[in-house]
Amino acid sequence: MLPNCKQVAEQVSEHIDQPLTGIRWLKFKLHLIMCAYCRLYDKQLGIATKTVSSIEECDQPSEELTENVTRTYKDIHCKHDQATE
C-alpha cells in the first residue's frame, strides 16, 4: 500500500537528509507522481530548507567580535612567524 500524504510529507524531509531507498523510495515516488499537492510540498520544503541556510549564512558578526578575532589572528600569525624564523 502507498503511504498517505501525511506520511509522504514526513518522508520529504527525511529524503533531504538521507535519500530513501528500495521499496520505500519506490512507494514515495509513486505517491509523488500521483499527488500534485505532495509534489508542491516536496518542492516547497526544499526551498524552505535552503532559505534557512541562506538566512543563517548571512548573519554578520559584531564589530567587537571581529576586532577580537582579528587581534587573535595577528598574534598567532606573529608567533608562527617567530617559530619558523
Place this chain on the structure above:
Amino acid sequence: MVKISSLSEKEILKLLLGGDEAVFNQVFKAYYGSMQAVAYAIAGPVIADEVVQEAWLSALKALPKFEGRSSLKSWLIRIVANEAKTRRRKENRSVSLESIQDSWATDPRFTENSHWKNPSAQWHGDTPEDLLSAEELRECIEKNMQKLPENQLAALRLRDAGGLSMDELCNILEVSSSNVRVLLHRARDKVLRVIDHFQITGEC
C-alpha cells in the same frame, strides 16, 4: 583586494598562513553565520559569540597542521561544535529535551484520512533569493524560528545552517535518529508555513 570567492581553498589557506588580514576577515565573515548557528544550538545564545571566538583561537593555532582532508568550513564547524560541547558541559547546560510538541497529529491541513485538505499555495519565487528579496519575510522567518521549541531550533541550526551530519545531531542532541528526523521535519514544516502565510497575505 582579493576576493575569497575567486580563490581555491588551497590558495585561501596559503594566504591565511601568510598573514593576509584582509583574506582572514573575509573568511571569518563568510563562515560566521554557520559557526554562530552551531555554537548557539549547542551552548545557547548568551555565550555563542564567546564560543565562536574560542573556536577561532583553537583553529588558528592548529591551522598550520590543517591537511585539507575536509573542507575548511567543515573543519571549522567541527572545532566550534567541540568547543561548544565543552562549554555546555562546563556550564551544565543541556538542550531542553521537552517532548516533541506535536500538533502534527491534529494538523488541520490534513483530512482525517491524512490526505491534503488545505495544501499550501503556489509561491511567487522558487529560490531563497527570490523569497528573501522581501526583507519583511526574512525578519518574519527569523522571528518565528525563535518561537520554535528549543530542540527543533537546535536541530534546524545544526543541520541546515551548520551542515552537521545526522549522526552528529543525534550525538549532540542526545536523541535517536528517528527523533532527529521528527525534529527537523517539524521545524522545516514551520518555516514552510511561515513562508506560505506570507506569500498569501503579504504579512507575517
